[in-house]
Amino acid sequence: MIAVQQGDIGVAGLAASAILVFVAVGISLWRQLGLERSLLWASARALVQLLAVGWVLQFVVDPDDPLIYSVIWLLAMIGFAAYTTSRRAPDVPNVLPLSMIAYAASAVVVLGVLFGFGIYDLEGRTLVPLAGMVVGNSLAATVLVSRQLLIAANEQRDLIEARLALGLTASESFQPHLRQALRTALVPQIESTKAVGIVFLPGAMVGLILAGVDPADAVKVQVSVMYLVLGSVATTTAVMSLGISRELFTPAQQLRRPAQRPDS
Amino acid sequence: MSSADAFELRRVDAGPAGAPILASIDLTVPAQGVTVLAGPSGAGKSTLLRLLNRLDDPLAGEIRWRDRPLTEWAPTDLRRQVAMVFQRAPIFPGTVLDNLRVALPEVTPERAGHVLEHVGLDAELLDHEADTLSGGEAQRMCVARALLTDPVVLLADEPTAALDRAARATVEDLGRSLADSGVGVIWVSHDTDQLRRLADHVIVLAEGTVRATGHLDELDASDDPLVRQSVGAP
Numbered sequence: 098m099i100a101v102q103q104g105d106i107g108v109a110g111l112a113a114s115a116i117l118v119f120v121a122v123g124i125s126l127w128r129q130l131g132l133e134r135s136l137l138w139a140s141a142r143a144l145v146q147l148l149a150v151g152w153v154l155q156f157v158v159d160p161d162d163p164l165i166y167s168v169i170w171l172l173a174m175i176g177f178a179a180y181t182t183s184r185r186a187p188d189v190p191n192v193l194p195l196s197m198i199a200y201a202a203s204a205v206v207v208l209g210v211l212f213g214f215g216i217y218d219l220e221g222r223t224l225v226p227l228a229g230m231v232v233g234n235s236l237a238a239t240v241l242v243s244r245q246l247l248i249a250a251n252e253q254r255d256l257i258e259a260r261l262a263l264g265l266t267a268s269e270s271f272q273p274h275l276r277q278a279l280r281t282a283l284v285p286q287i288e289s290t291k292a293v294g295i296v297f298l299p300g301a302m303v304g305l306i307l308a309g310v311d312p313a314d315a316v317k318v319q320v321s322v323m324y325l326v327l328g329s330v331a332t333t334t335a336v337m338s339l340g341i342s343r344e345l346f347t348p349a350q351q352l353r354r355p356a357q358r359p360d361s
Numbered sequence: 362m363s364s365a366d367a368f369e370l371r372r373v374d375a376g377p378a379g380a381p382i383l384a385s386i387d388l389t390v391p392a393q394g395v396t397v398l399a400g401p402s403g404a405g406k407s408t409l410l411r412l413l414n415r416l417d418d419p420l421a422g423e424i425r426w427r428d429r430p431l432t433e434w435a436p437t438d439l440r441r442q443v444a445m446v447f448q449r450a451p452i453f454p455g456t457v458l459d460n461l462r463v464a465l466p467e468v469t470p471e472r473a474g475h476v477l478e479h480v481g482l483d484a485e486l487l488d489h490e491a492d493t494l495s496g497g498e499a500q501r502m503c504v505a506r507a508l509l510t511d512p513v514v515l516l517a518d519e520p521t522a523a524l525d526r527a528a529r530a531t532v533e534d535l536g537r538s539l540a541d542s543g544v545g546v547i548w549v550s551h552d553t554d555q556l557r558r559l560a561d562h563v564i565v566l567a568e569g570t571v572r573a574t575g576h577l578d579e580l581d582a583s584d585d586p587l588v589r590q591s592v593g594a595p
Binding site for chain 1: 377378414415416417418432436437438440441444445447449451453454463464503506507510
């Protein structure tokens with residue numbers, strides 16, 4: 098019998114939970130999905146990555162450590178997220194600096210609210226995980242919005258140029274496509290926010306409850322995290338899309354061709 | 362309309378940076394009556410047209426209109442005075458009235474109806490979804506949309522190439538009546554019959570250079586077989 102006390106499942110508990118990975122592997126073998134290697138690799142990789150993060154985190158979040166370590170961690174996360182975005186949306190002009198600005202703006206706005214209003218105390222223990230939620234949750238939406246805008250600029254070129262030809266500015270001409278891309282990125286977030294608690298229990302709350310926190314307190318934390326996610330996805334995608342719109346047009350309100358765009 | 366409304370091109374290169382289509386062009390494009398840009402495919406007709414309202418800029422050289430370089434015009438002002446219609450009529454989402462309001466948000470249904478009638482469409486179409494219009498109706502709606510900015514010049518990039526014969530005739534008639542009412546029309550066409558019906562002035566382009574300019578009867582008498590072919594000389 099593996100006892101759970103104060104949120105520590107122990108090494109034995111961790112090992113036992115790996116049985117579930119083997120259940121998945123077994124299903125893959127049984128149904129000939131060919132996913133056994135991927136399942137094992139993903140599970141092992143997640144374990145190693147999280148162990149490494151946990152090990153480093155214990156230095157960063159120690160209340161005795163200076164806050165600057167957490168800030169460096171935050172900057173590294175923004176850099177890594179921007180790099181990942183540039184890999185996944187390589188055709189976006191100037192994607193690396195743009196996405197860095199977008200993630201940084203989102204971190205400033207969201208963390209500014211969370212710490213500025215004293216919702217959480219500003220310390221390594223709160224700054225690093227909250228910043229991780231900001232950046233991590235914005236990543237997929239930022240890549241999506243970037244790709245959508247590029248597709249619009251390439252495939253809807255005739256509509257955009259028709260608006261330009263009527264004397265509309267670049268931003269007016271691109272506005273319908275920008276709106277569509279932002280909606281595409283935000284609607285799934287809104288849907289999952291609506292479904293929370295009914296369709297699924299969010300990971301943070303499950304983690305807190307398993308770690309022994311009163312469910313009522315866990316809910317408050319979870320709700321604030323969900324609002325954080327909404328705010329950060331909206332901010333990052335808005336900043337990113339405005340930046341991309343500027344890159345797609347010349348100062349003379351012309352839609353650049355792919356070959357004329359600044360290097361990505 | 363005066364000769365000052367002509368576009369003056371001096372040593373203009375244009376097209377993709379690595380492979381220019383127009384090479385060192387010196388040209389006056391009259392913006393009076395109907396000027397037809399003719400010549401074989403790939404000659405640079407559309408490339409030239411897109412320079413005149415600055416949808417593209419030349420790689421080198423200068424273009425002037427009304428005694429000012431185009432680069433000194435605010436692009437949005439220039440494009441409202443030098444309007445453009447395209448080969449495939451670009452239709453925005455919504456009704457015909459919604460489409461007209463992209464050009465002029467404050468347009469009243471009454472004025473919008475008048476503009477539709479001016480291009481030969483029924484004012485009742487205002488409430489119709491724009492994507493239900495036929496090809497010819499859509500192209501005429503695009504002309505109506507462009508007219509709402511009160512242009513001095515209308516650029517038309519093969520506006521009938523995607524239309525059937527009957528629709529082609531209505532759009533040609535519209536081009537002619539606009540020119541007669543004082544809007545300079547610069548019309549790209551590879552259809553020699555159309556050119557002969559419409560052109561007050563012809564510019565023949567070939568391989569990125571100006572092969573000939575002038576009135577139809579002058580070009581009919583050209584020594585250059587390509588020019589005579591491009592204007593469908595009898």
